[in-house]
Amino acid sequence: MNNEEMVKEFEKFAIKIRIETIKEVAELGFGHLGGAMSIVDTLAVLYGGVMKIDSKNPKWEERDWLVCSKGHAGPAIYASLAMKGYFPMEQLKTLNKPGTKLPSHCDRNLTTGIDMTTGSLGQGSSAAVGIALGHKLDKKDNYTYLVLGDGEIQEGQVWEAVSCAAQQKLDNLITFVDYNKQQLDGYLKDINDMGDIKAKFESFNWHAQEIDGSSVKEIYEAIQKAKEAKGKPSVIVLDTVKGAGCCFAEGILNNHHMTVSMEQAEEAIAILEKKLVELEGGAE
Template sequence: MLSKSEIRELKRLAVKIRIDTIKSIANFGAGHVGGAMSMVETLAVLYGKIMRYDTKNPDWKDRDWFICSKGHSGPSLYATLAIEGFFPEEELKTLNQGGTKLPSHCNKDLTKGVDMSTGSLGQGSSLAVGVALGNKLDKRDNYTYLMLGDGEIQEGQVWEAALYAAQKKLDNLIAFVDYNKKQLDGYVKDINDVGDIKVKFESFGWNAQKVDGNDVVQVYDAIMNAKKIKGKPSLIVLDTIKGKGIPFAENLKLNHHIQVSSEQLEETLAYLEKELERLV
């Protein structure tokens, strides 16, 4: 159970991630604001409390892995990695710029701390299953964490990986679906309804939970509950708001990839700074 001070610090970390993410996107002028922001609380919990890693040795074999299969949401992962010390926060200003080490989609060969290159939707699921299986065969006690998008799980590759993970009893694999209800060009239910995600994964042999994905306590508790499950992989459906914590983005119907003006940045930073003050 998290203490009050731990909860406050995780909430503060989430706000800091949002600040650095929106600044980096605004510096370029546009970016994947929606999906980057909806998964921030999960990033805060994983990197702030749960995961085992070494910023000085990011390839440490016994580390926990985080695979952001919806790789276009990389900006918030980059912000998290910078805050935690994998590379200087100053580098966030280079997002999507020529010669950057922080490309639009996650690239393990460019960005220190990124465990797997992703962005071709669905493929991260197979990669995560391979990593988890390899670590289990090597008798390591680490975990692989996989972030999927709700639009992304329309890809058949996700379900092939889900079947195989259950077949191999990968209880060292914990996956998330960022259920923010939107994809690039509209609402998931209007484009290709994925139905009850929790029930679907359970029918594929997974342990599954559904929580408020923008609540650090619920996310933390769900991960700890998943770690208690033996003999099967776990799935956590994160019920989230696309663009969470960025008022102008939350209010847009289509907020997958949007422009960020200097005025919007100024207003957003003022809002987030007040959130930080409130959490002191």
């Protein structure tokens, strides 16, 4: 597969993840949609071919690990895992319902394919550093991928982990900051502006990049550059839009946790399905 074909497959996978994520949330009638949608393109690249994984052997010791510290993005991860064969697609309909194995926030004890329980913001950063350090001490070549929210990096624990990762030269740790400029109850700039995020990480001696977080091509290329940076951890700041790719959620303020009607879902899915047909070359 050449690069152009690979990028096209990532783009198609991203659309499918969005469709299934919207279905999940609509089935329940409400949920964390905005912050799930803004990391879909990154998930499409990671689960679409970058990460070393085996759905038939979820605990494979040689696998790459994903820690989504912003655990409320679980619905998008569940959609990715189901499509990769970790569990039946039908299970997606149980999101956050009584007895479900797919809770609102990621839980490694419930969901096959989830590497770390998250949701208490900031804590995933420390866990990811510990996982990466453990692999390095064991001389394994596993990568640990960490996803942080831009509001989440207001947590002091994140910067303790950032400092430790640099001190330990964890070049097997690649972090994504979902810079969608919004947090639970407002815009970052109005609540606690984090300024130049890339520069902050660089000041801790991290290899840092800032890219278009909606471009699977840029995401893939940034990961390859991160892997070339030896002797230091890497961060990729994703310039994203909260709710991206969902017509009724994209760009609005109150999209962190929102109600979703079947009518809204059907409209959004129809738009995405049309894009998918066009990508697959079926448009007339």
